[in-house]
Amino acid sequence: PSAPAETITHTVVKTKTKKLPVFVSSLAGLVVGAVLVIALVMTGALRIGSTNVDAPALSDSGSNQTIQIDTEDTTLAEAVSAKALPSVVSITAVNEGSGEGGIGSGVILDTDGNILTNYHVIEGATTINVSTNDGASYEAELVGQDESSDLAVIRLQGADASSLTPIEIGDSDSLTVGEWVMAIGSPFGNEQSVSTGIVSALYRSTAMQSTSGTTIYANMIQTDAAINPGNSGGALVNDNGELIGINSMIESYSGSSSGVGFAIPVNYAINIAQQIIDGETPAHPYIGVTVTTVNAYSARQNNLAVSEGAYVNSVNADSPAEEAGLREGDIVTAVDDTQITSADGLIIAAREHSIGDTVTLTVVRDDETIEVDVTLGSDAEVQAESQDGTTGEGSGNSLSEDELRQYLEGLM
Structure with missing residues (x-):
């Protein structure tokens, strides 16, 4: 053996x-x-x-x-x-x-x-x-x-x-x-x-x-x-x-x-x-969206067009995301040349730049892939309101044990 x-x-x-x-x-x-x-x-x-x-x-x-x-x-x-x-x-x-x-x-x-x-x-x-x-x-x-x-x-x-x-x-x-x-x-x-x-x-x-x-x-x-x-x-x-x-x-x-x-x-x-x-509130670059991770399980359950990325749950009012035209239901799959596979990936990509930088997001909207230019803003004001300017759930693209079991059952 x-x-x-x-x-x-x-x-x-x-x-x-x-x-x-x-x-x-x-x-x-x-x-x-x-x-x-x-x-x-x-x-x-x-x-x-x-x-x-x-x-x-x-x-x-x-x-x-x-x-x-x-x-x-x-x-x-x-x-x-x-x-x-x-x-x-x-x-x-x-x-x-x-x-x-x-x-x-x-x-x-x-x-x-x-x-x-x-x-x-x-x-x-x-x-x-x-x-x-x-x-x-x-x-x-x-x-x-x-x-x-x-x-x-x-x-x-x-x-x-x-x-x-x-x-x-x-x-x-x-x-x-x-x-x-x-x-x-x-x-x-x-x-x-x-x-x-x-x-x-x-x-x-x-x-x-x-x-x-x-x-x-x-x-x-x-x-x-x-x-x-x-x-x-x-x-x-x-x-x-x-x-x-x-x-x-x-x-x-x-x-x-x-x-x-x-x-x-x-x-x-x-x-x-x-x-x-x-005495200032530390400011960071932000996009202004709330996102969750897209993986194989969530993509199957929600009939999404892609199996990885950052799903936009909501867009903050008067945020860089709103000004750029991002919408609820969009899935961000890349920032410039960096592939985005999770919610955290999008937040990290924003932090790798500076306030005022313009980045190009690759976005899957319904069955169409488009590019959206976003000028990163400062999250100082939203922090003062106890909100995170760009927030997300999911620190990776992997499935949890329960998601993996349900995903495999769905394939049987």
């Missing part, structure tokens, strides 16, 4: 670690290929050409750091570590009511004490404590968050501006595959740890379901630098010591680093962070 088939469990992990047992959560309903990303944020340029490395501050409220480095005997990793480590912190977030908590990482943005991290690091916390590179410990307050982007800003209480080293911000749009990078954070609670690697790929996107709703990870940076639970919210920096991403997730069979980590691009992260600091 043949040997039984081996069952392989694929785990997507957000890289926050609990204080005692390591935090590794298996998340259901993920888009195929979802990955665990760990964010790294840094503010300080590294220039090696003399014995001094000057790191200008991120904002006017910052201060320069001068680090003595012997360029003849110092490796690149040592120089970048010396520059970036002072700008990365360890975060302990605890819910005093439940006693639950976890450890993550964060990046110092300015000398006002604003720190960028992942939302899932501080989610549900009633107390937040931050440890800096010099051994100091501070309480922190939540400034604001953007759950759908998995980003949050916290602010240190009582910190002296002269003791804070803001990270220098790089340009994630200029990254190339193969570029050298360093990840900095607190893996498994081990503070001020660094690992090196390269940019493995760019523009990786996925959506994940959580207690706060759907989190959209768009245009992520993939790296083989080791990222583990506890690295969430930490910095991914380039060879100039500039922040290029916020480490957030990994794709792993074990729940620990497997060489496939992901970071939120710094250009996007800083834009969201600045809106939070300014």
